[in-house]
Amino acid sequence: MMAAMAKNSKVKGAKAAAKARAKTTKKLTKKAEKAALKEATRQAKKAGKKAGKKAAKKASTKGKDKPEKPTGDGLPATAPVEVVESAGTEESAAKLTKEVKKDAGVKKRFSEVLAFTRGDQLADISPDSTPGFAGDQKDGEEALADCTKRLGQLQERLFAESKGGGKRSVLLVIQGMDTSGKGGILDHVVGGVGPQGVKITSFKAPSAEERAHDFLWRIENALPGPGQIGVFDRSHYEDVLIVKVHAMVPGDVLRRRYTEINAFERKVAAAGTTIVKVMLHISADEQKARLLARLADPEKQWKYNPGDVTERAHWDEYQAAYQVALTRCSTKTAPWHVVPANNKWYARLAVQQLLLEAMTDMAPVFPAASYDLEVETERVKDS
Amino acid sequence: MMAAMAKNSKVKGAKAAAKARAKTTKKLTKKAEKAALKEATRQAKKAGKKAGKKAAKKASTKGKDKPEKPTGDGLPATAPVEVVESAGTEESAAKLTKEVKKDAGVKKRFSEVLAFTRGDQLADISPDSTPGFAGDQKDGEEALADCTKRLGQLQERLFAESKGGGKRSVLLVIQGMDTSGKGGILDHVVGGVGPQGVKITSFKAPSAEERAHDFLWRIENALPGPGQIGVFDRSHYEDVLIVKVHAMVPGDVLRRRYTEINAFERKVAAAGTTIVKVMLHISADEQKARLLARLADPEKQWKYNPGDVTERAHWDEYQAAYQVALTRCSTKTAPWHVVPANNKWYARLAVQQLLLEAMTDMAPVFPAASYDLEVETERVKDS
Numbered sequence: 001m002m003a004a005m006a007k008n009s010k011v012k013g014a015k016a017a018a019k020a021r022a023k024t025t026k027k028l029t030k031k032a033e034k035a036a037l038k039e040a041t042r043q044a045k046k047a048g049k050k051a052g053k054k055a056a057k058k059a060s061t062k063g064k065d066k067p068e069k070p071t072g073d074g075l076p077a078t079a080p081v082e083v084v085e086s087a088g089t090e091e092s093a094a095k096l097t098k099e100v101k102k103d104a105g106v107k108k109r110f111s112e113v114l115a116f117t118r119g120d121q122l123a124d125i126s127p128d129s130t131p132g133f134a135g136d137q138k139d140g141e142e143a144l145a146d147c148t149k150r151l152g153q154l155q156e157r158l159f160a161e162s163k164g165g166g167k168r169s170v171l172l173v174i175q176g177m178d179t180s181g182k183g184g185i186l187d188h189v190v191g192g193v194g195p196q197g198v199k200i201t202s203f204k205a206p207s208a209e210e211r212a213h214d215f216l217w218r219i220e221n222a223l224p225g226p227g228q229i230g231v232f233d234r235s236h237y238e239d240v241l242i243v244k245v246h247a248m249v250p251g252d253v254l255r256r257r258y259t260e261i262n263a264f265e266r267k268v269a270a271a272g273t274t275i276v277k278v279m280l281h282i283s284a285d286e287q288k289a290r291l292l293a294r295l296a297d298p299e300k301q302w303k304y305n306p307g308d309v310t311e312r313a314h315w316d317e318y319q320a321a322y323q324v325a326l327t328r329c330s331t332k333t334a335p336w337h338v339v340p341a342n343n344k345w346y347a348r349l350a351v352q353q354l355l356l357e358a359m360t361d362m363a364p365v366f367p368a369a370s371y372d373l374e375v376e377t378e379r380v381k382d383s
Numbered sequence: 384m385m386a387a388m389a390k391n392s393k394v395k396g397a398k399a400a401a402k403a404r405a406k407t408t409k410k411l412t413k414k415a416e417k418a419a420l421k422e423a424t425r426q427a428k429k430a431g432k433k434a435g436k437k438a439a440k441k442a443s444t445k446g447k448d449k450p451e452k453p454t455g456d457g458l459p460a461t462a463p464v465e466v467v468e469s470a471g472t473e474e475s476a477a478k479l480t481k482e483v484k485k486d487a488g489v490k491k492r493f494s495e496v497l498a499f500t501r502g503d504q505l506a507d508i509s510p511d512s513t514p515g516f517a518g519d520q521k522d523g524e525e526a527l528a529d530c531t532k533r534l535g536q537l538q539e540r541l542f543a544e545s546k547g548g549g550k551r552s553v554l555l556v557i558q559g560m561d562t563s564g565k566g567g568i569l570d571h572v573v574g575g576v577g578p579q580g581v582k583i584t585s586f587k588a589p590s591a592e593e594r595a596h597d598f599l600w601r602i603e604n605a606l607p608g609p610g611q612i613g614v615f616d617r618s619h620y621e622d623v624l625i626v627k628v629h630a631m632v633p634g635d636v637l638r639r640r641y642t643e644i645n646a647f648e649r650k651v652a653a654a655g656t657t658i659v660k661v662m663l664h665i666s667a668d669e670q671k672a673r674l675l676a677r678l679a680d681p682e683k684q685w686k687y688n689p690g691d692v693t694e695r696a697h698w699d700e701y702q703a704a705y706q707v708a709l710t711r712c713s714t715k716t717a718p719w720h721v722v723p724a725n726n727k728w729y730a731r732l733a734v735q736q737l738l739l740e741a742m743t744d745m746a747p748v749f750p751a752a753s754y755d756l757e758v759e760t761e762r763v764k765d766s
Contacts, residue, residue, distance in 0.1 A: 160685045187577045194570045196585070196616075198578055233579075291763045301752040302543045309762045369684040379692045380674045 108132055110353040114337040116279075116326045122319060127283040127342040133349065140345040147352055148192035154356070155197045155229055157364035162227025164367020167272040169224040170359060172351070173232045175241070176280030177318060178308045179290035181344050182233050185280070189352045190231055199224045202233040215239040215257070216264050223268060229355075230273075236261055237325055244321040245314050258328040265334040274358050275334035278351050279322060280341035284315050491515055493736040497720040499662075499709045505702060510666040510725040516732065523728040530735055531575035537739070538580045538612055540747035545610025547750020550655040552607040553742060555734070556615045558624070559663030560701060561691045562673035564727050565616050568663070572735045573614050582607050585616040598622040598640070599647050606651060612738075613656075619644055620708055627704040628697050641711040648717040657741050658717035661734050662705060663724035667698050 113132035116122075133140060158168060172190070174182050190198055201222035210218045216236055224230025240257050243249055269275055282290075291308060294300040311318075330336035337354055341347035369376075496515035499505075516523065541551060555573070557565050573581055584605035593601045599619055607613025623640050626632055652658055665673075674691060677683040694701075713719035720737055724730035752759075 160682075163685050183579070186579050191574075191578050195574050195578055195581055195583055196566070196569050200578055202579070288763060288766065292760065295756060295760050295763065299543075299749050301756070302546050302750050304752070304754070304759065306754050306759055306762070309759070309766050312766050366682050367685050369687070371687070371689050373678060373684070376687065376689055376692070377675065377678050379689070380671060380678065383671065383692050383695050 109357050110350055111335075111337065111357050114278075114339055114350060114354070116330045116336040116338045118327060118330070120326070120338075122281070122323045122326060122338065125281060125338050125340060127281050127286060127340045129340045130343060130346040131340065131350075132353075133346065137343065137345045140343075140349045144188065144345070144349045144352055147356060151189075151352060151356055151359070152193050154359040154362075154364060155193045157366060158229075158359065158362065159194075159197050159227035160366045161364045162225075164370070166364070166367070167226045168362060168364065169226055169228050169230060169273045170355070170362075171224055171230040171232065171268065171273050171275045172355060173235045173237070173275065173277040174280065174351075175235060175237050175278070175322075176341065177282060177287060177315075178311065179287050179294075180280035180282045180341050181347050182280060184344055185278075185348060185351050186231065186233060188348045189355065190229070192352075193229060197228055198231060199228050200231045200233060203235055203238060216260065219264070224273065226272070236264070237329075240325050240329075241318065241321045242311075244324070245317045258325070261329050262331055262334075265329075265331065269333045274362055276354050276358050277330075277334055277336045278354060279326065279336060279338050280347055281338050282341045284312075286342045287312065287315075492740050493733055494718075494720065494740050497661075497722055497733060497737070499713045499719040499721045501710060501713070503709070503721075505664070505706045505709060505721065508664060508721050508723060510664050510669060510723045512723045513726060513729040514723065514733075515736075516729065520726065520728045523726075523732045527571065527728070527732045527735055530739060534572075534735060534739055534742070535576050537742040537745075537747060538576045540749060541612075541742065541745070542577075542580050542610035543749045544747045545608075547753070549747070549750070550609045551745060551747065552609055552611050552613060552656045553738070553745075554607055554613040554615065554651065554656050554658045555738060556618045556620070556658065556660040557663065557734075558618060558620050558661070558705075559724065560665060560670060560698075561694065562670050562677075563663035563665045563724050564730050565663060567727055568661075568731060568734050569614065569616060571731045572738070573612070575735075576612060580611055581614060582611050583614045583616060586618055586621060599643065602647070607656065609655070619647070620712075623708050623712075624701065624704045625694075627707070628700045641708070644712050645714055645717075648712075648714065652716045657745055659737050659741050660713075660717055660719045661722050661737060662709065662719060663730055664721050665724045667695075669725045670695065670698075 110132050130140075133143075135143065158166075158170070161168065174185055176182055186200060190200065199222075203218070203222075206215075206218065219232075219236045222230070222232065240254060240261070244254055265275055291304065291312075294304045326336045326338065337350075339347050339350045339354075493515050513523075516526075518526065541549075541553070544551065557568055559565055569583060573583065582605075586601070586605075589598075589601065602615075602619045605613070605615065623637060623644070627637055648658055674687065674695075677687045709719045709721065720733075722730050722733045722737075
């Protein structure tokens with residue numbers, strides 16, 4: 001949204017602008033080469049001989065439409081090559097990340113700090129905490145506002161990339177108890193991106209048609225297209241959450257679903273979709289306060305549903321179901337992030353930063369012109 | 384987006400807030416009664432005896448799910464009743480309109496100033512002009528920013544209304560030559576509304592499946608649901624524009640389409656959708672400058688398509704096709720608005736104001752609680 005705003009200034013002195021841009025690009029390219037070399041060395045070191053095949057595979061699904069076969073000699077041939085290929089953008093991406101961290105007063109990546117890994121206990125994570133961020137609410141809101149533009153810019157690049165034939169996309173999966181702030185994430189984080197680039201699906205109780213299919217059928221249908229940010233407001237995880245709490249399917253069917261979900265997400269990721277999963281983690285007391293606030297506000301009463309209190313009675317069972325889902329389905333391909341969400345400002349900032357980190361890593365590129373630039377410039381001039 | 388922002392401050396002192404709100408509501412209601420009475424008198428005068436049936440019919444399709452039968456005595460019974468029914472909101476709506484006008488330095492409604500009526504010539508409308516707005520670019524951009532919040536608020540109300548069973552929606556149809564700024568409207572006007580409340584469809588050349596159906600089939604499928612703002616980036620009008628310019632259907636088929644479009648839009652409006660149609664009107668010189676700017680900017684080159692110049696050669700034929708479509712399909716139910724668009728800032732402001740005017744007239748209401756407020760408050764407290 002803002003990206004477009006900055007670039008849509010009245011068309012004047014296009015020639016002079018182009019000249020200045022060419023100069024900047026040259027300068028950036030040199031810097032970029034250095035950065036790319038450094039990154040390539042780092043990746044090569046990290047991947048090592050043993051992990052070579054894996055790294056090659058990962059890199060190939062990350063940046064390419066047709067996955068490249070690993071070289072087979074165990075060396076991570078693909079990764080460094082790829083970094084050099086998109087060098088111009090890698091540099092900008094690196095800068096973006098740096099700026100984000102500076103803006104937000106962040107030292108570590110949110111994706112590291114908030115990752116839920118095997119052995120973690122949901123009950124040990126305080127919903128009041130603000131991991132990875134040292135500032136207060138005011139700082140957090142400023143950081144959110146500062147980074148809105150950047151998220152829009154990255155999405156615009158991803159969209160542009162898809163117009164040049166790219167197949168990559170992003171999928172943000174949002175889960176959380178009632179009143180945990182899922183809608184606020186849509187408005188305040190996703191809302192900052194140009195509306196054409198976003199595909200939001202709110203999953204309700206499945207329809208008769210949806211129930212007649214496998215539980216992943218409607219999910220598959222809602223996946224983002226190339227260049228889009230797909231957003232799931234609730235998701236296939238309801239099929240191991242509410243379904244588990246109310247024992248809506250036999251135990252063996254339920255247990256199979258975790259494996260099915262992991263396989264499904266692997267397939268989605270392999271097709272070029274970067275998956276960002278967030279669980280908005282609130283406390284039972286905070287939910288009570290939010291429900292009472294809804295009831296007290298005539299402009300919010302329509303959001304309240306008596307069924308919410310009925311579900312609330314199963315709070316502990318829901319937490320247990322989340323614990324299992326987070327543990328069994330936090331994979332390398334699609335890790336879960338638990339976002340403490342008693343502070344709405346923090347949850348919004350954290351989800352924004354998770355998206356920013358993921359998209360900065362993707363380093364989407366503006367595609368090169370698919371036509372002869374000089375010929376077309378003359379054609380337009382003569383038209 | 385902003386509406387939600389203002390209301391999402393941390394939950395504290397809900398009781399005190401509710402008390403203060405109740406006081407304000409009472410005050411507003413008194414004012415509202417006065418305003419409603421005044422409006423009712425005005426409408427009754429305007430409608431008169433002769434136009435009574437028509438006014439009653441219009442009002443009934445405008446604000447109700449089940450159209451009320453006109454009383455048959457020629458008096459506009461429905462209109463004033465309806466105004467009183469939604470009095471609380473009418474007042475707020477009236478205030479919103481007043482504020483918008485004050486903010487934007489506007490004297491007349493944009494919907495009046497920009498309406499294309501029979502006899503108007505597209506060629507007489509200067510693409511450089513800024514009708515209805517006395518300010519400069521800076522003023523225009525400020526007015527746009529000031530009103531973003533209000534548009535979001537109105538959409539939130541419309542959405543809330545639909546959750547209470549309302550069926551109303553808005554459809555913004557955007558047409559214009561290549562580079563006329565359709566995408567900018569999406570980002571800068573529509574982007575200000577919460578992303579859940581918006582359904583954008585960009586119509587490209589029809590697919591094989593779409594071609595196998597009537598030209599309105601894919602349009603029908605893309606209509607907004609209750610509470611949504613639907614946006615058509617291009618639309619069924621391409622079927623009387625590009626199709627006419629390139630004579631893609633026989634003459635009699637084309638001529639029939641204007642009537643079919645009018646009938647279709649009448650049907651859509653009768654089902655509760657307020658239609659706002661805008662043609663972004665740029666000059667041929669401005670298009671040339673914008674195409675050259677795209678070619679000069681590495682970050683915009685992906686937006687350029689050599690086919691754009693090919694179509695540009697048919698400029699005059701397109702203008703003629705627009706002249707016919709605007710003349711034949713600017714109806715009372717769904718009037719066309721020609722928005723001079725050489726100044727992007729003006730076009731954005733004008734489209735925003737057209738939406739604001741339409742939605743202020745709709746006066747969407749937050750639905751009353753469908754449950755017992757006291758009982759539920761106790762249930763939550765005890766949970």
